[in-house]
Amino acid sequence: VNADLRRKQSLFEDVSVPAGLAEDSGRALKPCILCGGTAVRRLYMQAHFPVVRCLACGLVYADEHFQAEDLQRFYSGDYYQRAYVCHPPQIDRKIARDYLRAFRRGTRGRQPGTLVDFGCARGTFLLRLRDGGAPGWTLRGVDINPDEVAMGLREGLDLLCAEPSTAGIEPGSVDVVTAFSVLEHLQDPGSVLGQVARWLRPGGRFIAIVPSGSCLILACAVAASRLFGDRVRSFTDNVFHEEHLYYFTPRTFAPLLHRAGLRLDQVFFQPSYLETHPPGVLVGLAALGLRAASFLLRRQTMLGIVATRA
Numbered sequence: 001v002n003a004d005l006r007r008k009q010s011l012f013e014d015v016s017v018p019a020g021l022a023e024d025s026g027r028a029l030k031p032c033i034l035c036g037g038t039a040v041r042r043l044y045m046q047a048h049f050p051v052v053r054c055l056a057c058g059l060v061y062a063d064e065h066f067q068a069e070d071l072q073r074f075y076s077g078d079y080y081q082r083a084y085v086c087h088p089p090q091i092d093r094k095i096a097r098d099y100l101r102a103f104r105r106g107t108r109g110r111q112p113g114t115l116v117d118f119g120c121a122r123g124t125f126l127l128r129l130r131d132g133g134a135p136g137w138t139l140r141g142v143d144i145n146p147d148e149v150a151m152g153l154r155e156g157l158d159l160l161c162a163e164p165s166t167a168g169i170e171p172g173s174v175d176v177v178t179a180f181s182v183l184e185h186l187q188d189p190g191s192v193l194g195q196v197a198r199w200l201r202p203g204g205r206f207i208a209i210v211p212s213g214s215c216l217i218l219a220c221a222v223a224a225s226r227l228f229g230d231r232v233r234s235f236t237d238n239v240f241h242e243e244h245l246y247y248f249t250p251r252t253f254a255p256l257l258h259r260a261g262l263r264l265d266q267v268f269f270q271p272s273y274l275e276t277h278p279p280g281v282l283v284g285l286a287a288l289g290l291r292a293a294s295f296l297l298r299r300q301t302m303l304g305i306v307a308t309r310a
């Protein structure tokens with residue numbers, strides 16, 4: 001896993017860091033997108049950018065300064081293969097099953113309609129829906145990675161390679177928008193959320209899964225990093241991902257929904273693949289304990305959101 005992790009991190013080798021970044025651990029150079037504050041507490045130092053918690057509103061975010069080219073390079077080609085080289089294919093299918101559960105929770109009692117999966121990649125979740133998961137639904141997907149979209153098109157899926165602003169989806173024409181493990185990758189998730197929310201008809205549903213900012217494994221990683229530093233990097237770098245720019249809680253996600261014209265209906269939590277598919281027996285035992293404790297404390301790894309367009 002270490003070699004894989006290094007290979008993934010090498011994708012960000014050319015990233016340049018602004019002068020003065022991380023000199024003052026109590027001050028972020030990138031203001032909080034919720035409240036504009038820069039007074040922070042540093043949680044973790046990644047290879048390039050610190051992960052901080054805003055002291056005013058509690059948002060956990062990366063004080064990142066990626067250029068558009070950095071992210072383009074990262075999210076091009078066979079990104080999922082490169083970024084998740086440690087994933088066996090059954091984990092992809094397991095993740096698609098988690099997404100299916102979230103979809104069912106968010107659409108319970110509703111008639112089939114049109115669904116757009118935003119950040120669909122090669123369409124693993126859409127394939128799961130098409131092949132028996134959701135009869136009657138019209139399925140579409142949008143993603144910025146042309147290679148991933150091409151893979152989904154070969155499977156016969158209706159995928160579009162576009163930014164949300166250029167996807168050409170008629171406003172008010174969609175019944176459900178899903179965004180699974182997507183919003184945390186965006187530099188400005190609030191504005192993107194506003195754009196995809198406009199696709200929804202009034203009463204339409206938005207269903208998302210993001211990494212939770214209050215989960216137990218994050219707290220463990222912060223504590224381990226403070227106690228043992230670089231000696232536990234192979235663990236801590238697996239919890240904090242350099243391409244994860246935000247870690248939300250229900251409290252910090254709600255303002256983004258509100259600004260996008262969405263009403264928060266349900267919050268739920270799910271374990272992540274690290275917990276359900278640990279690499280090895282020892283990690284497995286630790287993961288089992290973590291899963292149990294996270295469940296009991298309601299501090300599980302992934303935060304699920306169901307919201308309705310006003």
Ligand SMILES: [Zn+2]
Pocket residue numbers: 032033034035036037054055056057058059
């Ligand atoms: Zn803030």
